[in-house]
Amino acid sequence: MATFLYRLGRLAFRRRRVVVMLWVAVLAAIGIGAMSAPGTSSGALSVPGTQSQRAIDLLRKEFPQASADGATARVVFEAPSGQKLTSAANKTEVESLVAKLEKSPQVSGVTDPFTGGLVSRSGTIAYAQVSYKVAQADVGAAAHTVQTEVVAQGEKAGLKVSLGGNAVENKATSKAAELIGVGVAAVVLVITFGSMIAAGLPLLTAILGVAAAVLSVTLATHFFDLASSSTTLALMLGLAVAIDYALFIVSRYRNEIRDGHEPEEACGRALGTAGSAVVFAGLTVIVALSGLSVIGIGMLTSMGLASAFAVAVAVIIALTLLPAVLGFAGSRIMRGRLHTRRMKALERGEGESMGVRWAKFVTRNPVKVLAVSVVGLALLAIPTMSLKMALNDDSGKPPGTTQRIAYDTLSKGFGPGFNGPLTVVVDARGSDDPKAAAQDAYTMLSKLDDVAAVRPPSFNQAGDVALLGAVPKSAPTSEATKDLVGEIRDHGTALHQESGADLMVTGLTAVNIDVSTKLSDALIPYLAIVVGLALILLLLVFRSIVIPLKAALGFLLSVVSTLGVLVAVFQWGWLKDVFGVDQTGPIVSLLPIVLIGVVFGLAMDYEVFLVSRMREEYVHGAEPTQAIVGGFRHSGRVVTAAAVIMVSVFSGFLLDDEALIKSIGLGLAAAVFFDAFVVRMTIVPAVMALLGHRSWNLPKWLDRILPNVDVEGEKLRHALEAEQPDTAPAPVLAGVHAGSDDHGAPRASTGVRGSDDTETQAPAQKADSTQSQAPARRKLLKNPLRRS
Numbered sequence: 001m002a003t004f005l006y007r008l009g010r011l012a013f014r015r016r017r018v019v020v021m022l023w024v025a026v027l028a029a030i031g032i033g034a035m036s037a038p039g040t041s042s043g044a045l046s047v048p049g050t051q052s053q054r055a056i057d058l059l060r061k062e063f064p065q066a067s068a069d070g071a072t073a074r075v076v077f078e079a080p081s082g083q084k085l086t087s088a089a090n091k092t093e094v095e096s097l098v099a100k101l102e103k104s105p106q107v108s109g110v111t112d113p114f115t116g117g118l119v120s121r122s123g124t125i126a127y128a129q130v131s132y133k134v135a136q137a138d139v140g141a142a143a144h145t146v147q148t149e150v151v152a153q154g155e156k157a158g159l160k161v162s163l164g165g166n167a168v169e170n171k172a173t174s175k176a177a178e179l180i181g182v183g184v185a186a187v188v189l190v191i192t193f194g195s196m197i198a199a200g201l202p203l204l205t206a207i208l209g210v211a212a213a214v215l216s217v218t219l220a221t222h223f224f225d226l227a228s229s230s231t232t233l234a235l236m237l238g239l240a241v242a243i244d245y246a247l248f249i250v251s252r253y254r255n256e257i258r259d260g261h262e263p264e265e266a267c268g269r270a271l272g273t274a275g276s277a278v279v280f281a282g283l284t285v286i287v288a289l290s291g292l293s294v295i296g297i298g299m300l301t302s303m304g305l306a307s308a309f310a311v312a313v314a315v316i317i318a319l320t321l322l323p324a325v326l327g328f329a330g331s332r333i334m335r336g337r338l339h340t341r342r343m344k345a346l347e348r349g350e351g352e353s354m355g356v357r358w359a360k361f362v363t364r365n366p367v368k369v370l371a372v373s374v375v376g377l378a379l380l381a382i383p384t385m386s387l388k389m390a391l392n393d394d395s396g397k398p399p400g401t402t403q404r405i406a407y408d409t410l411s412k413g414f415g416p417g418f419n420g421p422l423t424v425v426v427d428a429r430g431s432d433d434p435k436a437a438a439q440d441a442y443t444m445l446s447k448l449d450d451v452a453a454v455r456p457p458s459f460n461q462a463g464d465v466a467l468l469g470a471v472p473k474s475a476p477t478s479e480a481t482k483d484l485v486g487e488i489r490d491h492g493t494a495l496h497q498e499s500g501a502d503l504m505v506t507g508l509t510a511v512n513i514d515v516s517t518k519l520s521d522a523l524i525p526y527l528a529i530v531v532g533l534a535l536i537l538l539l540l541v542f543r544s545i546v547i548p549l550k551a552a553l554g555f556l557l558s559v560v561s562t563l564g565v566l567v568a569v570f571q572w573g574w575l576k577d578v579f580g581v582d583q584t585g586p587i588v589s590l591l592p593i594v595l596i597g598v599v600f601g602l603a604m605d606y607e608v609f610l611v612s613r614m615r616e617e618y619v620h621g622a623e624p625t626q627a628i629v630g631g632f633r634h635s636g637r638v639v640t641a642a643a644v645i646m647v648s649v650f651s652g653f654l655l656d657d658e659a660l661i662k663s664i665g666l667g668l669a670a671a672v673f674f675d676a677f678v679v680r681m682t683i684v685p686a687v688m689a690l691l692g693h694r695s696w697n698l699p700k701w702l703d704r705i706l707p708n709v710d711v712e713g714e715k716l717r718h719a720l721e722a723e724q725p726d727t728a729p730a731p732v733l734a735g736v737h738a739g740s741d742d743h744g745a746p747r748a749s750t751g752v753r754g755s756d757d758t759e760t761q762a763p764a765q766k767a768d769s770t771q772s773q774a775p776a777r778r779k780l781l782k783n784p785l786r787r788s
Contacts, residue, residue, distance in 0.1 A: 355636025
């Protein structure tokens, strides 16, 4: 792979104009196709094989007029202070609004509040239930316009009108998070490289990559129903990894320039070495995210595949467009006048970088550092034992939104259970007396303690399938409602034994409960799959038994401590005002599994980029402790910058109003922080210092059968060194250790100024060097791996 990437990098460098034009054409084509796409939906959940889904399928067949999988809306009316909706004027106005809803496009039926018993006992609050013929994703703009007009007309008449349900259009999300993430990334890159050009290239390619990924996901909605969270997660991950991957390659490109290579050769070497690690790191993220599709939940599948696609685009951009852009920058990428006094001193070989000092501190005190780090993460993980999961509903909408107002108004007028009614289906096709079976179900529901109201059964045309409604006393996401659904299903078993009829519970609340249960059951198996994959991949990369084991255990520590933080903030309410959480509740069911998939990929990124440099030092003869310090000298600064960028990008999503996006942002930011700074840069070097040479042991029989993936590009470097002329290229920067972006020991002076100056070799010296080496180098570089 390293050889292929080396040639690809040089080709893209030479043909930079063609590569850039091809990418512009691709972006234009995707953009044109995305303009006419229907767009993402808010993500209605369906789980094949669950009882709630079987009931929906039966209702679709036996009660087509009920639109079992169609969108629904609740239009909530509240009378002015001191008045009742049952007064003549207010009743006339409500009936007028209901009539307008009945004439709305795509509506299959509207339940009148006054004839349907949907007025509160106080007479001040009522609601109309609106059913649509189409699914949530297909509710058109005309229907949404009618909803808006009804609200405006009602408020003009003095009523308080609000909308709830999945047929209501969500408010457009803010783009502040993305802007903040990009802004922080720009500052970190400038500090890292000390050059506007070097800092700008990762940002430029990342923005183009994210644009291509998001437009492609939008284009895909022509063919698939994708949840809106798919685009958000793809944007979040795509932006973070695209910047990181470009950062590693640009950093290696600058290293190769410092070592005296011509820009084109430096680009090829950068892609052959750092590019190989980028491919492997990207593959780990893609595999982990794609694995979400095996759980069998459509929304989770779309989120995983869309995000995996965004990561794949980031890798392709880094391997093709970035080398082309480097071709335009050339050696100007080394010009940096933004270095601090300390950075200039490090270039002169004076002092040590912070990463080196930290590595030496950890290796001198491995037991103490390891104990403090593990105990700290374990304490943060304690709240995980209280983890409760549920899917979010309108109660999680931001305060002031029409969905949240409708939810709170219904709870005030009728009780919280009216926001999540249960649909009970009695399939009596195998019963001798269907009507008696349906009546038994109605009687059973009426006697349950947590049932506030029961709607009598209505039958299909054949008279053998009955539809009932039950309203819980408790909120849709509460444990009491979950227990109620389980109790009704248990009674269904007894009903089947007595009458031969099957009883099933469905509706949005039951579907959410089934989804949460399925996700809870899938959490441990999915975690086992991901950890097993980590062990295999890292075994191939590092050819060591210990390193994959400690990497997997470190990943588990990161995950459980992050879940502990989420429980403490979103469930217990600790620091909720700091993070903008207006109310506590169970953790969104989708989050833990999404977190595992994403954090696994990112954790392996840092493991590869940091430990691969340690391995390189070790195989070149360094002692274990020296190899650890050498790895930090070469990669510590870049890994730190990458982690800071990731944390910043993810933290920006805390500004989103949606509870799901806010929790994903905090979860990913905390996970990256714990994994990068506590696990990879603290626990990993401490463990390796304690184990010494044993960290790199691999049984001989296993060494013989394992393929050598050569992530570091060692074979490429050896082949290039073997084919180089006897006169090695002189470094273009003084005081910079070869291959290091985190300045190391000084070299002998070459008469060249530091990277903060724009001068290079003297003209005569440069001309002599070019005349003596250029013909031979050009001939060799056409095929650097051919034999002499």
